[in-house]
Amino acid sequence: MIPAIGIVDVRVAYNGKPVLDAVSARVRKHSAVAVIGPSGTGKSTLLRTLSRMNDRVPGFKVEGKLRVGGEDVYAKGLDVCRLRRKVGMIFQTPCMFPKSIFENVIFGLRHQEPARSKEFPDIAQQVLRRVFLWEEVKDRLHKPAPNLSLGQQQRLAIARTLAVEPDILLLDEPTSSLDPQSALAIEELILSLKKDHTLLLVTHQLAQARRVSDETIFLEAGRVIESGPTEAVFGRPAHAATRAYLGRAEEA
Numbered sequence: 300m301i302p303a304i305g306i307v308d309v310r311v312a313y314n315g316k317p318v319l320d321a322v323s324a325r326v327r328k329h330s331a332v333a334v335i336g337p338s339g340t341g342k343s344t345l346l347r348t349l350s351r352m353n354d355r356v357p358g359f360k361v362e363g364k365l366r367v368g369g370e371d372v373y374a375k376g377l378d379v380c381r382l383r384r385k386v387g388m389i390f391q392t393p394c395m396f397p398k399s400i401f402e403n404v405i406f407g408l409r410h411q412e413p414a415r416s417k418e419f420p421d422i423a424q425q426v427l428r429r430v431f432l433w434e435e436v437k438d439r440l441h442k443p444a445p446n447l448s449l450g451q452q453q454r455l456a457i458a459r460t461l462a463v464e465p466d467i468l469l470l471d472e473p474t475s476s477l478d479p480q481s482a483l484a485i486e487e488l489i490l491s492l493k494k495d496h497t498l499l500l501v502t503h504q505l506a507q508a509r510r511v512s513d514e515t516i517f518l519e520a521g522r523v524i525e526s527g528p529t530e531a532v533f534g535r536p537a538h539a540a541t542r543a544y545l546g547r548a549e550e551a
C-alpha cells in the first residue's frame with residue numbers, strides 16, 4: 300500500500316549547513332506519527348519541507364524524495380496550492396486574522412473556492428463541531444477571533460485547516476503554548492481526527508507523544524536514530540541515544 304507520507308533519504312541544508320541527514324520515514328494512512336527529539340534537531344524543518352513552506356527560505360536546499368499520497372512533493376510543475384490543500388499545517392502559536400470567528404474559519408475556502416460561498420455557513424458549523432468549538436462560539440460567530448482564548452484559537456486554526464479538507468495534517472508543537480487543560484482538549488481532538496486524516500505531530504511533550512501516536516520517530520542532530528511503534532520506542536528503546544534523551548526529557 301502507498302503510505303500517506305513517504306520520506307526517502309532526505310537531506311536538507313540551509314546555506315550549505317546540513318540540517319537533515321539521510322532521513323527516511325513512512326506514515327501509514329490514518330495513523331498518527333510523533334516526531335520527538337531535542338530542539339534544533341530539524342523537526343520543524345522536516346514538516347516545513349514536506350509542505351513546501353521552505354521554498355522561499357534563502358539558501359534552502361533539499362535532496363531525496365518526499366511523497367504525499369504517492370505524489371512527489373518536489374516534482375517539476377507541481378501546483379503548490381493544491382499540495383497545501385492536501386497537506387494542512389498547524390503551528391505552535393495559532394495565527395488569527397483580525398477578522399471574525401466565521402471569516403477566520405472559512406478564510407482558506409473564501410480564497411480557494413469563492414463560488415461556494417452559500418455553503419460557507421454550513422461548512423463553518425460542521426468544522427467548528429469537529430474541533431469541539433461550536434457550542435462555545437455559535438452565538439458570537441461574527442465577533443473578532445483574536446478575542447478568543449489561546450486554546451480556542453488553536454482549535455479554530457485546526458477548523459480553518461479542516462475546512463479545505465486536507466488528507467494530511469502536520470502539527471508542529473500544537474500545544475506547547477497552551478495551558479494543560481487546553482492542551483488536553485487539543486490532544487482529544489487529534490485522536491478524533493485520525494479517523495479521517497493522517498497526522499504527523501512534532502511534540503516535545505513525551506507523554507503526549509505516547510498518548511496520541513501509533514508510531515514515533517526519534518530525531519537527533521538531523522538523523523533518525525530510532526523509529527517504530529510508539530510503545531516499543533518508549534518501552535524498549537533500542538539505542539543508547541534514545542534512552543538518554545527519554546531519560547533527560549523525563550527529568551526536565
Ligand SMILES: Nc1ncnc2c1ncn2[C@@H]1O[C@H](COP(=O)(O)OP(=O)(O)O)[C@@H](O)[C@H]1O
Pocket residue numbers: 313318336337338339340341342343344345356
Ligand atoms: N530559515 C532558516 N534558515 C537558516 N537556518 C535555519 C532556518 N530554520 C531552521 N534553521 C536551523 O536548522 C536547524 C534545525 O531547526 P528546526 O528545524 O527549527 O529544529 P527543531 O524544530 O527540531 O527545533 C537549527 O540549527 C536552526 O537554527
Ligand SMILES: [Mg+2]
Pocket residue numbers: 342343344471
Ligand atoms: Mg521546531
